[in-house]
Amino acid sequence: MKKLVFNPDLCTGCRACELACSFINEGVFSPTKARIRVVKFDRDGIDVPTGCEHCEDAPCMIVCPVRSIYRDEDTQAVILDPDICIGCKRCMIACPFGAIGFDEDKKVFFKCDLCRGDPECVKWCFTRAVSYSTSLDVDTIKKVKIARKEAAAQARARDLR
Amino acid sequence: MMEKLYGYAGQTLKVDLTKGKVIKEPLDRDLVKRFLGGRGLNGRLLFDLVGPDVDPMSPDNVLLIATGPVNGLLGLTTGRVDVTSLSPLTGIFGNSNAGTNFAPELKYAGYDNIVVVGRSKKPVYLLIEDDHVELRDASDLKGSGVFETTDVLKERHDDVKVAAVGRAAENGVLYGSVIFDYWDAAGRAGMGTVMASKNLKAIGVSGTGSIEVADPDRYYEVARDGWLALMNDFGFKTQEHSVLGTAVCVGWGNAQGWLPTRNFRESYFEDADKISGEEFRDRFSVKESPIPAGRACMSCPNRCKRYGVIRTGKYAGTRGNIEFEAIGAFGSKCGVGDFDAVFHANMIANDYGMDAVSCGNMIATFMEWREEGIIDDEFLDGLDLRFGNADAMVEAIHKIANREGKIGELGGLGSYLAAKAISEKAMYYTSNVKGMDSISCDPRAAKGFGFAYAVASRGSDHLRAHPVFEMIKLPPEIGKDLFGDPEAVDLRKYGGKPEMVAWHEELGAITDSIGSCRFMHASYYTQYPVPELIHKYFKLKGEVHSLKYHEWISAVTGWNISYEELLRIGKRIINVERAFNIRRGIRRKDDTLPERFFKDKVPRGPAKGEIYTRDTFNKMIDRYYEIRGWDPETGLIKRETLEDLELHDVLKILEKEGLVV
Structure with a gap:
């Protein structure tokens, strides 16, 4: 199953993901309405994309007293239904990632729903710091990367023998 | 009810430091329709607010910070901010631009621009948190560096976006810069010196609002097309x-x-x-x-x-x-x-x-x-x-x-x-034009760049025109199509260069005024009609993508601006800057290059033997003035030029001072 994967190492801090998200979901450009957020550390030159991880054991889903948060069968996304939500904000407090937002204009809570399986943020992330991949992809890429380094070292060592 | 102003936040923030007062006013919609925002808006405000006798370091000078209609939107770079003032370094029109997160944040907070007048008795900083705006004491920050000041404001006010000046500006170095979030400098022309002279140490801003566009569906298409234009650009593909x-x-x-x-x-x-x-x-x-x-x-x-x-x-x-x-x-x-x-x-x-x-x-x-x-x-x-x-x-x-x-x-x-x-x-031995030092490009070796220095409104500078066109290997036919001369693509040749500089200046004025970045229009040529011409002459297959400012602005604002109208707005912006400079004494004699570039040949390297020929240069100025509608004798703007551009009020002022031909 595909997941939204955030990689700070590839993030340039351009925040196109935030803008694409708020535009597709709310029709306006507003980082505070985006489901994804890039936290910038300008002095250190580090940018960290954050958002809903659609946890396997999702704390927000567990603490919701009215079951307004559920898992979508097709995409496996953790979804918040604003019509059921009573606005108690327990999910917001329980979420370890700050991935549940509150819309001050509409007075409802919101969160990422993976754009129904076609996340817009990914389409604008040129460096693939935000990607929609299977965990197998992520695993494999890392394994190959580290193996490549190891192979290069081995080859150098062999040439010295 | 007034029609909604799409793409803009809708408010101007006026800060009177002498009185210690901050006033919010509706954004002047007539002004932004004619000048868009950013550099265009600021240039016009500077012309209105600063007369020919004002001293740059006096409280009567103003510091103008402006965003444009695309700042804070999704699109091909939307973070640039413009800072404008009467330059203490050159005594003429001064402005500088930086790539930031500050400009979008200012719009999310609800303001398109900031007009700072007067001088505070003690050091202060301006804090903007959505509707809440106040001047705060900055006595403890006086003399501190930009990095420390930025750290302190971010710590104190929950990661605000910061614009700060440093000790050099406070000590009266005439080329003080305004630095945004540690590294992004509006460096040129001493804008930081003006800010420091007003005892304004920094500005911190955070905003939680939204920006709407007039036509969201069209916007998405236009923005995506511009984005894909960059993805398909030759230069971008190399990733260099x-x-x-x-x-x-x-x-x-x-x-x-x-x-x-x-x-x-x-x-x-x-x-x-x-x-x-x-x-x-x-x-x-x-x-x-x-x-x-x-x-x-x-x-x-x-x-x-x-x-x-x-x-x-x-x-x-x-x-x-x-x-x-x-x-x-x-x-x-x-x-x-x-x-x-x-x-x-x-x-x-x-x-x-x-x-x-x-x-x-x-x-x-x-x-x-x-x-x-x-x-x-x-x-x-x-x-x-x-x-x-x-x-x-x-x-x-x-x-x-x-x-x-x-x-x-x-x-x-x-x-x-x-x-x-x-x-x-x-x-x-100085490399200045109109009191401004030249950047890192030798005019003798790059004839278009050199020419751009001579006519730039803020003095020797490449960022009025930025004609990278002559540096990249484009087919000569494109030079012919766009600028009437195939030589325009040749770094060492003079042909078509006044036309090339004029076109780049006009589109560049738009870039600076909407809040986007010059690299997308020159360096990368994603800008209409260049991708179309590249497609034609390199006989490329498939769909052409290009960044069309006119469509971009139209989708944002709902005004329906054509490409021709766009260039006209560019001309208007350039002429207001010229009018400001004319009132400060700038004439044809000032549109020149440093003597050494006419006299000393490049002694070695790939451009060995190159020099700027004075006769050719003079002819280029004639041609440039002809394009601009300026008087070849004096360099003043012709009456009909100002009338054509509907700058009647500017004309009236120049007329009164005997500065129109």
């Missing part, structure tokens, strides 16, 4: 600019023979590979190359900001963003091939809040003056300031920022005013 940042120009400029070396004596630096973009990447970059290796302004896939850290040696711990112009100024111009020193020099200049270009140029000029026997060791306060001496260069920066000794006193004035205080001979 993305991976190396603007520092790619070190190697590129050296190969083409326009990298100023040892002030402007030469245009080829033998140690260029020691201060190149590749060297920065391999030595200082903290992120993995080739992707991404850089950091980006708001909504920009190009990510050209180089972030790095010096890990060892005497400058260990120095960190930050570096750009080509700073490398040229402290590197090749000073003859310094020690990248640690160049990087460090740039970062201390940033922390002091000084323009790296003017500062490096000043030091390079001192070096040449010393070699030419114009200044002596006493003047230099014991510094062994010769070409290539990195330690002395770094020491000179401290002396200038702190105004120590003769070198600090005159060094803070910039090379033009310093030369004026020394001798006629000294002036020969």
Whole structure:
């Protein structure tokens, strides 16, 4: 199953993901309405994309007293239904990632729903710091990367023998 | 009810520092329809607010900070901010632009622009948190560096976006910069000096609002098309600019023979590979190359900001963003091939809040003056300031920022005013036009760039036109189609260059006024109609994508602006800046290049033997004035030009002062 994967190492801090998200979901450009957020550390030159991880054991889903948060069968996304939500904000407090937002204009809570399986943020992330991949992809890429380094070292060592 | 102003936040923030008051006013919709925002809006406000007798350092001067209609939107770079004022360095129109997160944040907070007037009795900073706006005491920050000031404001106010000035500006260095979030400098023309003269130490802003566009469906298509234009651009595909940042120009400029070396004596630096973009990447970059290796302004896939850290040696711990112009100024111009020193020099200049270009140029000029026997060791306060001496260069920066000794006193004035205080001979070795130091490109080796320096409204500068067109290998047919002469694509030739500069200036004025970035229109040519022409002459298959400013602005605002109307707005912006300068005494005689470029041939390197021919140059000015509708004798604007551009009120003022032909 595909997941939204955030990689700070590839993030340039351009925040196109935030803008694409708020535009597709709310029709306006507003980082505070985006489901994804890039936290910038300008002095250190580090940018960290954050958002809903659609946890396997999702704390927000567990603490919701009215079951307004559920898992979508097709995409496996953790979804918040604003019509059921009573606005108690327990999910917001329980979420370890700050991935549940509150819309001050509409007075409802919101969160990422993976754009129904076609996340817009990914389409604008040129460096693939935000990607929609299977965990197998992520695993494999890392394994190959580290193996490549190891192979290069081995080859150098062999040439010295 | 008034029609909604799409793309804009809708409010102007007026700050009167003398009275300590802040007023919110609705954005002048007629003004933004005619001037868009950013540089265009600021230029017009400056013309209205600052008369010909105002002293740049007096409370009567104004500091204008403006965003444009695309700032904070999703699209091909939407983070640039414009800062405009009467320049203390040149005494004429001054402005500078920076790539930031500040501009979008200001709009999310609900304001399109800030107009700062007067002078505060004590140091203050302006805090903007959505509707809540206040002036706060900054006595504890007086004299502190840009980095510390930024740290303090971010700590105190929950990660606000910060614009700050440093100690150099406070000490009256005339090329003080306004620095956004540590590294992004509105560096040129002394905008920071004006801000410091008002006792305004910093501005902090955070906003939680939204920006709407007039036609969301069309907007998405237009923005995506512009985005894909960059993805398909030849230059972008090589990833050179993305991976190396603007520092790619070190190697590129050296190969083409326009990298100023040892002030402007030469245009080829033998140690260029020691201060190149590749060297920065391999030595200082903290992120993995080739992707991404850089950091980006708001909504920009190009990510050209180089972030790095010096890990060892005497400058260990120095960190930050570096750009080509700073490398040229402290590197090749000073003859310094020690990248640690160049990087460090740039970062201390940033922390002091000084323009790296003017500062490096000043030091390079001192070096040449010393070699030419114009200044002596006493003047230099014991510094062994010769070409290539990195330690002395770094020491000179401290002396200038702190105004120590003769070198600090005159060094803070910039090379033009310093030369004026020394001798006629000294002036020969400065690279200034209208009091502004030239950037890192030798006019003799790049004829279009050189011509752009001569006519730029803020003095010697490439960022009015930025005609990279002549530096990249485009088919001559495109030069013919766009500028009427195939020679326009040739770096060393003069043909079509006035036309090329004029077109770039007009579109560039739009870029600066909507809040987007010049690299997308020149460097990368994603801008309509260039991708279309490339497609045609390289006989490419498939769909053409291009960034069409006219459609972009139309989708945002709902105004339906055509390409022709767009260029007209560009012309209007340029003419208002010219009108401002005319009132300050600028005439044809000032639209020229430094003498040495007409007299001394490039001594070696790929551009060996190149010179700017004076006769040709004069003919180019004639042609440029003809395009602009300016009088060839005086350089004043013709009446019909102002009438055509519907600048009737500007005409009225110039008429009263006898400044129209």
